[in-house]
Amino acid sequence: MRALRMNMLRAAGLALLVAHGTVVSADGGSEARAPGGVLFIGDGLDDQWLSIARNYLAGSDGRLYMDGLQVRSAAHLQMMEMERPTTPAFTPDSASSATSMATGHVTALGRVAVDAEGASHLETLVQAAAANGLRTGVVTNTRLSDATPAAFLAHVPDRRCETPDAMARFCPEWPLDGPQGGSIAEQIAGSPVDVLIGGGYRQFSAASPGRPGKAQTVREIAARKGFVVVNSLAAFDALPGGRRAIALLASDDLPPRWTGEPNRSAQPVPDMDAYHALKTDRCVDNPKFEGTPTLAEMTRSALERLSGPEGYFLMVESGLIDKESHRRRTCGAIGEIKQLDEAVEVAQRFAKNHGNTLLVVTSDHGQAAQLVAYPSYMIEYVEHFLRDSRPDDGALSPPGRLSLLETREGGRLAVNYGTNRAPLAEHTGGAVPVLMNEHGTGRVGALMFQKEIHRLVIEHLQLAVEKE
């Protein structure tokens, strides 16, 4: 495969030699390092969340670090219904949208790097890069078997098949053996990736039953396949270079970095008295985060281990924006967007020093949160002009749940979650932002399809991919 890749480069008329991490042109001039690609996925990050976070973190006249990247486009989201895999759906889950980015194919809701029918596997960016001789990594602050990281590492027809004991219930038809067999955690343990940093020692401690002569836990399978498995970032950083390594930093998902003060979710607003009496919250450090590495630290550790003469691909997920947004915890989600922004800065500074690294920052789907007026212009209008015919207070107050933050400028930033009345708020299906560094210049128009992110990475890394 490596030879194939080099043939492809030669066929492109580039006549390149790769030596000591530098791509040297035929005339002997040093052009750039072996290509690198870093794909950042802010899970649940849409332009509503970006605007909320920008106002809170940088002020109404400020910008986030990622706002200074050179290229901005929008990705239209595509997916199919799970029960009717030829019929489009319009609001993705993380499994289907991460599959679009990881494989370049549109699949059905809940599918992890398999086709919409749930039958055959689709080669992922990690697998393609590894097959072409590049070094590869996945960093996330969720558990590694969660849908987004899973779509780069494993293939199952249902995202709930994270561990061996879930297979019989959710993936009864899926093979239990072979390179694409077994649960997500088992496939991750057998994957060709070099570097994994995330949560999940609970899933990695799961037993792999009924396999005579084989390792008993997922962690043991990983060790047998040549991974060193450690439980801290310090231990990971201390490993000798070149070792394939997994850092499991939490039992499940890592904790979010920020919480609200007071510590609460957005509030229901049953009537206008409650609406006018709504109190502001402010964002503070989450005590449960203490001692947890930041996403920026995890990203730096992965990049240092991956960079080298072979070139590399790294996917970094800020995975808790979505989870905090489901729970309607505004400060929790803003803290995770801050984590993403810091990690993007680490990677872009790294890219500037090492050259030829494409940086893409995007999202898998939108979330429920909306930046809304407080006080509402419309409610005031109705109260003022429709005195005789106005509805009662309960019908006038906002649906969903509302949180009000006091910004550093003394402003009142109102965030409403109006998709449902369930304990967890819902995803939304609007196009999501795509930001790129200078290596993305001229490569996309104002609107792209989410699956095209796969092509951008493949082209930049000059990968030969599996035939359809």
Ligand SMILES: [Zn+2]
């Ligand atoms: Zn979600």
